[in-house]
Amino acid sequence: MTRSVWLKADDAVGDWEARKRRITAGLEAGVDWVLVDESDVARVRELGAVSIAAFAGDDVHVMDAEEPEAADPDAVVVGKDGEGDGTVDLPTDFSGSADLTTLRRTDGPAGAYVRILGEEYETFAEEAARDADYTIVVGEDWQIIPLENLIARIGEETDIVAGVQSAAEAETAFETLELGADAVLLDTDDPDEIRATVEARDVTEREHLDLQRATVTTIEQTGSADRVCVDTASMLDHDEGMLVGSMSRGLFFVHAETADSPYVASRPFRVNAGAVHAYVRTPKGETKYLSELSSGDEVQVVDTAGNTRKAIVGRVKIEQRPMFRLEAETDGGDRVETLLQNAETIKVATGEGRKAVTELQEGDEILLYYEDVARHFGEEVEESIIEK
Structure with a gap:
């Protein structure tokens, strides 16, 4: 399994200068992805070579014929300011979910962002995984048990990206149920933690030889x-x-x-x-x-x-x-x-x-x-x- 490190850098981080500092630290450390708002995609492209996931706006992003290709993200993520993060209540019947409808309408690689606020959100993440290339799950009061459940239930259907705030949490996520998460979504400004998280990724990739x-x-x-x-x-x-x-x-x-x-x-x-x-x-x-x-x-x-x-x-x-x-x-x-x-x-x-x-x-x-x-x-x- 190839592991990866995602860095969260949307507007919750602060203004563009704050986001830029975090993204630059991530680029220098060697993160694989950054997760930003759609409006920042072009600016991130100018900073360096990295895969970019962007939170979708109210409508699924459709490229304009005159829009520069650099403004197109590598993956669109739904769930921010919606059902996935708890801003909008989950429907009792997921067939009426706005997030899932948007996910299914998205062309190209797509992801779902879900805060695990309770068991019903685990179920929602499982449903999203049917269509999501990447299922981003961020634990709240409980982190390990929901992640274990999701790895066991949907680990082969989607790439599970576990939300973490430190390198130590990343190590745990990579080791959970021995299989571990496919990736982590790191939410920190600390360059040392970013570097240590990338190192944790590298350690999981390393082979050990019996000499x-x-x-x-x-x-x-x-x-x-x-x-x-x-x-x-x-x-x-x-x-x-x-x-x-x-x-x-x-x-x-x-x-x-x-x-x-x-x-x-x-x-x-x-x-x-x-x-x-x-x-x-x-x-x-x-x-x-x-x-x-x-x-x-x-x-x-x-x-x-x-x-x-x-x-x-x-x-x-x-x-x-x-x-x-x-x-x-x-x-x-x-x-x-x-x-x-x-x-x-x-x-x-x-x-x-x-x-x-x-x-x-x-x-x-x-x-x-x-x-x-x-x-x-x-x-x-x-x-x-x-x-x-």
Whole structure:
């Protein structure tokens, strides 16, 4: 499931300058959507690239032939100043609902905004979900129980967007019933809370890998080869690196160049990843050849505990360098290998801690990601492939 963060920025926030400050903070933090009034759509387009949902006015918005395309929202939302937010009483018979009628008449992506003021509003949200691409639910006295109910009942019919006011509430919404809400609608001016909520979204997207130890069986010098340095557009932490290897089933953890040395300054954005033929793991669990990487591609960054995140490649440097051949054996007896540059700055994670490849010895235990699968064009396949 792909999660998203919506930022509420309608006229309830304040005047345009107040709304603009909130939207700008959201853009800088990396929110996915902003929810505004229709009259602000064109102004938001001028601020930056973000998906825009707009509360519908009295009538469903219909594009005028001369109206600039930028004024058209990506989704229309009904419910403000109507039945959804309690301004107008809910009808006893939903077939007479003005909000639902407007929702059904809306062309293109549409959403319903519902404040959960009681059980009848849960029922109203369920009815709206039949036609809404996005069902925005904002809890009042009760938040978790209504959200659990709605996830269980309509979670497969619509994208549920849960109203929150903090990153902590967002984390809870993303985790509710293990499935969690598809998105959160954040209502705050605090830039720190906005950034933390985006971070909470990113954490839910991250894969966790079970890394294992393998025993070094061979470490030997070879000739020179074309070596690839992957320079990311992110600063990497001391315990982070990438998974690379000559065999897709066994990828070695190689540390980023975050450590200082007497001769070379640290490069905390760089992983000296090996020869051009080797695989590197990407954020979607696939692999790419190191030789294929270029600026703008995504790679997976992993730490020694198996926590992952994605990073953008800023630059790839390919140069001829002397190499080591590194072979290791898993607990199951499978042997995997890779080529790494013969240099003190290239380090791997061992049972004794961080160690340069130039100091590795047979019998050392190194960190590895192992999966007994075959791959074709980077994707898992069910077939027999021999790699040696």
